[in-house]
Amino acid sequence: MERIFGGVPKRALGLLGLMIASLIIAPAIVNAYVLSVILITLYFAYVGQAWNLMMGYAGQLSLGHTLYVGLGAYTSAALFVHFGISPLIGLFVGMAIAVAAGALIGSMAFRFGIGGVYFALLTIAFAEFTRILFEHFDWVGAMGGFFLPVENRDSSDFLNLRGGPVMFYYVILFLCFAALGVNQWLLRSRLGYYWMAIREDQEAAQAVGINTFRYKMIAVMISAAMTALGGVFIAFYYNNLFPADAFGMHRSIELILAPIIGGMGTLFGPILGAFILTPLGEGLTILMESMGVKAAGVKQLFYGVILLVIIRFVPGGVWPLISKKLGIDKRMKGKSE
Amino acid sequence: MTNKPTKGVSTPISRRTFAKGMAIGTAALASPFSIIGSANAAKPLKIGVLSPESGFFAREGQACRRGYELAGPMLADMGMPVEMMFADTESSADKARTAAEKLINEGAHILVGAFVSGHTMAIAQVAEQKGIPHIINIAAAPQITKQGYKYVFRNFATGPMLIKNGFGLIKDLFKATGTTPKTAVFMHVNDTFGKAMAGGVKALAPRMDLPFKIVETIAYDPKAKDLSVEIAKAKSTKADILLPASHGPDAIMMVREMVKQRWEPMGIMTPGAPGTYDQAFFKTLQRFSEYVMANVPWMDPNLDMTKTLASGFAKKYPKNMMELNVGFSFEATLIAADAYKRAGSSNPDQLAAALRETNITNHVMVGGPIQFNKEGQNVNIKSTTLQNLDRKPTVVLPAGSAEAKPVFPMPGWRDAKRK
Numbered sequence: 001m002e003r004i005f006g007g008v009p010k011r012a013l014g015l016l017g018l019m020i021a022s023l024i025i026a027p028a029i030v031n032a033y034v035l036s037v038i039l040i041t042l043y044f045a046y047v048g049q050a051w052n053l054m055m056g057y058a059g060q061l062s063l064g065h066t067l068y069v070g071l072g073a074y075t076s077a078a079l080f081v082h083f084g085i086s087p088l089i090g091l092f093v094g095m096a097i098a099v100a101a102g103a104l105i106g107s108m109a110f111r112f113g114i115g116g117v118y119f120a121l122l123t124i125a126f127a128e129f130t131r132i133l134f135e136h137f138d139w140v141g142a143m144g145g146f147f148l149p150v151e152n153r154d155s156s157d158f159l160n161l162r163g164g165p166v167m168f169y170y171v172i173l174f175l176c177f178a179a180l181g182v183n184q185w186l187l188r189s190r191l192g193y194y195w196m197a198i199r200e201d202q203e204a205a206q207a208v209g210i211n212t213f214r215y216k217m218i219a220v221m222i223s224a225a226m227t228a229l230g231g232v233f234i235a236f237y238y239n240n241l242f243p244a245d246a247f248g249m250h251r252s253i254e255l256i257l258a259p260i261i262g263g264m265g266t267l268f269g270p271i272l273g274a275f276i277l278t279p280l281g282e283g284l285t286i287l288m289e290s291m292g293v294k295a296a297g298v299k300q301l302f303y304g305v306i307l308l309v310i311i312r313f314v315p316g317g318v319w320p321l322i323s324k325k326l327g328i329d330k331r332m333k334g335k336s337e
Numbered sequence: 338m339t340n341k342p343t344k345g346v347s348t349p350i351s352r353r354t355f356a357k358g359m360a361i362g363t364a365a366l367a368s369p370f371s372i373i374g375s376a377n378a379a380k381p382l383k384i385g386v387l388s389p390e391s392g393f394f395a396r397e398g399q400a401c402r403r404g405y406e407l408a409g410p411m412l413a414d415m416g417m418p419v420e421m422m423f424a425d426t427e428s429s430a431d432k433a434r435t436a437a438e439k440l441i442n443e444g445a446h447i448l449v450g451a452f453v454s455g456h457t458m459a460i461a462q463v464a465e466q467k468g469i470p471h472i473i474n475i476a477a478a479p480q481i482t483k484q485g486y487k488y489v490f491r492n493f494a495t496g497p498m499l500i501k502n503g504f505g506l507i508k509d510l511f512k513a514t515g516t517t518p519k520t521a522v523f524m525h526v527n528d529t530f531g532k533a534m535a536g537g538v539k540a541l542a543p544r545m546d547l548p549f550k551i552v553e554t555i556a557y558d559p560k561a562k563d564l565s566v567e568i569a570k571a572k573s574t575k576a577d578i579l580l581p582a583s584h585g586p587d588a589i590m591m592v593r594e595m596v597k598q599r600w601e602p603m604g605i606m607t608p609g610a611p612g613t614y615d616q617a618f619f620k621t622l623q624r625f626s627e628y629v630m631a632n633v634p635w636m637d638p639n640l641d642m643t644k645t646l647a648s649g650f651a652k653k654y655p656k657n658m659m660e661l662n663v664g665f666s667f668e669a670t671l672i673a674a675d676a677y678k679r680a681g682s683s684n685p686d687q688l689a690a691a692l693r694e695t696n697i698t699n700h701v702m703v704g705g706p707i708q709f710n711k712e713g714q715n716v717n718i719k720s721t722t723l724q725n726l727d728r729k730p731t732v733v734l735p736a737g738s739a740e741a742k743p744v745f746p747m748p749g750w751r752d753a754k755r756k
Contacts, residue, residue, distance in 0.1 A: 032467070033438035040431050135532065143532035144496075145455060147480040150462060164466055238430055240458045240480075244528075245430065282435065285425070296390035296399060296425060 012328040023173055027166045035169060039237075041278040042172040043230065048258035048270030049179045050226035055256075056265035057187065058219035059199030061120040064127030065227055065255050068098040070134070070246035072228025073235035077148055078140050080160070080236075087161045091232040095225040101126065102224030106217045115202075124249065131247035140241070148239040161236035168237050175233065176271065179226060183267055186222070195219055199265070227255075261310055263317025272319045280306060381418040382677040384670055385445030387436055387460055389452055392428025397452055397662055401474060404666030405449070407649050411667070417674035426451050430459045437463040446683040447472065447676075449669045452662070454478035461489045470676070470689045474669035475662060477533075482712040488685070490692050490713040492668055494634055494720070500537035502720035503608030503632035504545045509734055510606070510630075510722055511548060514745040518577030518603050520552045524567060524591065525582035525610075528559040534582035534610060552576055561587065564594045572600040579605045581613070588612030589621050596625050596750045603746035606630035606722075614723055614730035616658045624755040626725050628747035635721040635730070636664040636701045637738045643701045660730070664701050671700060672707060703738050 023042075027035055047069065054060050075097050076090035105126050109119045140146045156163030161171070186192050194215045197205040206212050235241055245251065262273025284299045314321050323329035386405050389398035405421055412419050422445055424436035433456035437448055441463070448464050448471040451457045457476035464471035465486050473481065473491040477499065482491050494502065511517045523538055525531035535554065542551055553574045557567045568591065571579060579602050581591055589612075592605070606629075607613055613629045636643045636659070646667055650659045672695060677683065680691035697707040705717030722734035726741055733743035748754040 031442050033435065033442040036435045036438040036463075040435060135528075142536075143528060143530075144536065145478060145480075147458070147478070147484075150465070150484045150486075238434070238455075238459055239462060240430075240455050242455050245455060281432075282439075294423070296395055299425070300391055300427070 009328050011326065015326070015328070020177055027169055032165065035165060037278060037282050039165065039169045039172055041274045042169075042176045043233065044255070044258045044278060045271040045274035046172060046176045046179055046233075047227055047230040047255050048262070048274055049176070049183055050223050050230065051256050052259040052264060052266075052270045053183060053186070053226065054219050054223035056259060056269070057183075057192065057199060058195040058216055059202075060216055060219060061116065062123040062220075062223075062252075063120045063256070064123035064125070064249075064252050065223075066247055066249075066251035067101060067123070067127040067130055068224045068227035069231035069234065069251065069255070070127075070130065070241075070243070071098045071101055072231025073241055073246055074134065074140050074146065074231075075228075076232040077146060077235040077241060081146070081148060082139075086159050087232055087236055088159060091229055094232055095228045098224040098228030098231075099221045101130075102220040103217060106220040110213045110216050124252070127247050127249070127252060131243045134243040134247065143243065146241040148236065150239050161232075168233070172233055175229065180267065180271065182226075187267065191215065191218065257307075259317075261307065261317060263319035266317065266319045266323075268323070269317050269319040272322065273317065276310075276318060380683075381420050382674060382683055383420045383422055383444055383446050384673050385422045385424065385437070385440030385443075385448045386670075387424050387426050387433060387440070387448065387450030387456075388666075389428040389456065390423075390425040392426075394428045394453055397475075398426070398428070400657075400660060400662035401450075401452055401666040403650065403654055403657065403659075404474075404663035405670060407646060407653065407663070408667045408670035411645060411649060412670060412674045415674075417678050419670060419674050419677075421670075426453075426456050428453070428456075430455050433457075434459040434463055436460075441467050441469055445469070446685065447673045447688055449474055449666075449673060452476065454481060457481060461486060464488050467685075468689075469685050470673075470692055472669045472672050472692070474666045482714045486713060488689050490672070490695075490709050490715075492672055492707060492715045492718070493665055494718045495714070496533050497537050497541065498716075498718065499609035499633070499720065500534065500541050501545070502634075502718075504541060504547060506632045506720055506722045506734055507606060507608065508545075508548065510743055510745060513734065513736070514743055516603065516745055517548045519549050520574070520576040521549045521578045521580050522553045522555065522571040522574050522576040523551050523580045523582070524555045524557065524571060526559050526584060526587050527556040528584075530584070530610070531556070531559070531582050534608070538580075538582075538608065549577065551580070557587070559584075559587070561590070564590045565598070567591075568594040568598055568600060572598055577603045581605065581607050582610040583607070583612040584610075585612045585615050585617060588615075589618055592622055592625055592629065599750065601749045604628075604630060605747070606632065608632055609720065614660065614725065619725070619728045623728075625750060626728065627755050628744055629725050630733075630743075630745075631723045631730070632720045633723065634661055634665070634702055634704070634718055635723055635732060636661070637703045637721075638732055638740050639738055640699070640701060642699055646701055661702075668700055668702055668707070672697065703732070703735070 026038060051065050054062055072094035075094035076087045079085040079090040079093060080087055105122060109122050114122060135143045156167040194210050197210055198212050198215060202212055258273035258277055259270040261276055263269030281303060284302050288299050388401040389395060390402055409421055422440055424440055426433040426436055433451055437460040440448060448460060448469060451460050452475045454476045457473055458481055461471050461481060465488050468488060470488045473493060475493045477496045479495040525535045555567050555570055557564055583591060609632055613631045619626045647659055675697055676688050676691040676695060680687040693709060695707055695709055700707055703721045704719040707715055708717060710716055721732045721738060723730040724733045724743055731740050732738050733741055
């Protein structure tokens with residue numbers, strides 16, 4: 001616990017505690033619509049943190065990260081549908097498969113010195129060919145989609161992840177803040193220091209004896225496992241999977257927006273980014289309606305412009321700016337900055 | 338959400354309006370204490386309409402919206418006023434789910450939508466959890482109505498129904514024209530839709546006792562920019578007819594390539610796919626678009642309600658073509674309004690009970706009365722054979738709904754009949 005909380009300013013801990021407490025009691029006070037918006041926000045905050053671990057801390061740009069979401073989702077769903085295996089067991093299989101895929105991509109890239117944009121292209125290629133593979137994989141419905149049986153239950157069945165939105169809300173809330181704790185713990189470990197050394201200057205890191213291949217591989221594999229867990233969640237929340245949605249490029253982009261807007265390489269950036277982007281999208285919908293603008297696509301236009309403005313004026317993300325204002329910047333950003 | 342007349346994007350937005358809108362928007366979103374609106378609200382019935390108006394499925398979603406927008410005044414004229422609450426699913430399942438929650442939260446008594454099976458499934462789950470009826474306008478995945486839902490009703494054919502109806506009409510066509518081809522090539526786009534069609538064709542063709550043999554099945558990439566190899570392969574089989582399962586641009590490419598390679602089979606007829614009756618198909622191919630056939634659900638042109646809908650459509654959307662998305666979207670609201678009228682209440686359980694007893698004989702799409710089986714599926718939906726005649730998709734079968742007689746075999750590409 002010392003590694004997670006030690007040295008974090010009391011104000012930061014207080015604010016975080018307040019946020020978590022508010023989110024815990026949210027289902028009791030907010031309506032179902034607001035709850036569904038927060039739920040999706042927490043999902044993007046969670047997968048954003050998983051991606052941030054690889055790009056923000058270890059400096060490895062993945063633009064095909066939805067590969068791991070899809071693998072986790074399809075594996076756990078297929079085990080549940082075909083063999084009745086609980087997703088609480090299936091998630092480990094899904095994570096293992098995602099880790100294996102990450103290890104394959106990482107070993108191919110890092111062994112042969114593929115980095116930067118070329119590594120990013122490799123991640124896209126893997127996501128794309130996995131999509132094509134699943135489009136022809138009849139065991140999981142191929143292009144026709146894979147559907148999980150849905151039951152309208154009065155009570156939640158946590159073991160099988162069958163239940164209402166409130167159960168899923170608490171699951172993703174736990175995952176989101178557990179990921180924050182894990183990331184903080186990792187960043188304060190030797191591993192975290194190695195990652196940041198690699199991110200800042202790989203050759204210098206190598207020169208001081210860091211096995212860059214090994215530590216980059218670890219970053220990819222941890223990130224893949226965490227992202228796959230997000231996939232398990234999404235499979236059981238939506239109860240249907242389509243290859244184009246699970247592995248599509250647009251999903252990868254959605255996944256990385258929150259950490260980019262919130263602040264890459266910062267602990268809290270992905271969470272803040274998700275809490276900006278998802279409510280922003282919903283807020284714009286309501287705004288357009290209240291102004292009587294019904295032309296399709298106008299909202300997306302405004303959304304894009306706002307993103308451009310954020311990136312133009314706070315290129316390092318919103319969190320560094322806010323944390324400075326709150327006086328908690330140095331510690332909450334982790335040791336990365 | 339609004340049912341007010343649309344001001345359009347070009348409406349100047351003053352700073353005050355913007356600020357007011359922003360304040361309302363923020364307050365509405367941020368207000369955590371608003372509770373789910375009572376389903377037993379005052380009249381009229383509030384219909385929450387969900388369509389993909391932007392994003393990947395925007396074209397189809399906007400066509401659906403036209404159907405909904407026409408439904409409002411038409412239903413009012415029929416003594417069944419409804420209030421539409423529109424929501425854009427943005428071609429995303431995430432958004433579809435939150436939009437459904439939002440509509441219910443704002444007091445929608447019933448949900449309608451949402452064109453894409455995955456999005457529809459997400460909405461159906463919300464509807465079922467909340468006990469709010471959901472009428473599916475368009476979505477073909479059979480699994481949606483196999484989940485034991487009590488509040489979900491689909492007025493659209495499932496994938497297997499589309500193919501079965503499509504093949505049935507092909508047989509009727511041969512009977513009606515006295516010409517029976519012996520061989521066929523099935524060409525399909527290799528994506529979600531095309532693969533599902535291929536699966537259906539493979540499973541159903543042997544059981545349908547078809548008079549022709551499918552000698553070759555050719556799949557092509559959805560992003561293909563050229564179909565010369567595929568058409569050459571199809572031509573080499575010397576098949577009598579081509580059965581395509583395409584979307585839009587690929588259907589155009591296919592016919593262009595056939596003209597170029599001078600492959601003139603007896604007919605081109607899709608067993609249940611779109612693409613060959615789109616505006617773009619006519620505009621691009623002109624005389625080569627003629628005589629192509631599609632076996633799809635369609636509006637019955639001889640019905641009075643269809644005539645009223647068509648005239649309203651022509652007036653309101655003179656630049657667009659009325660097609661099945663419009664018809665099914667209109668019918669979804671008709672079903673909702675009819676249930677409300679019979680239930681005499683907007684209570685969701687009473688509405689759902691009334692929906693289960695639906696028996697609408699006067700509607701716009703070809704088929705029997707709108708009735709739902711215990712799974713919530715309308716099993717009376719039929720397909721029509723559309724043939725492109727005079728740059729217009731024209732119903733040629735079934736005979737009871739036909740506007741013209743089918744032309745089969747189709748005239749060659751250089752035939753003078755093609756104008």
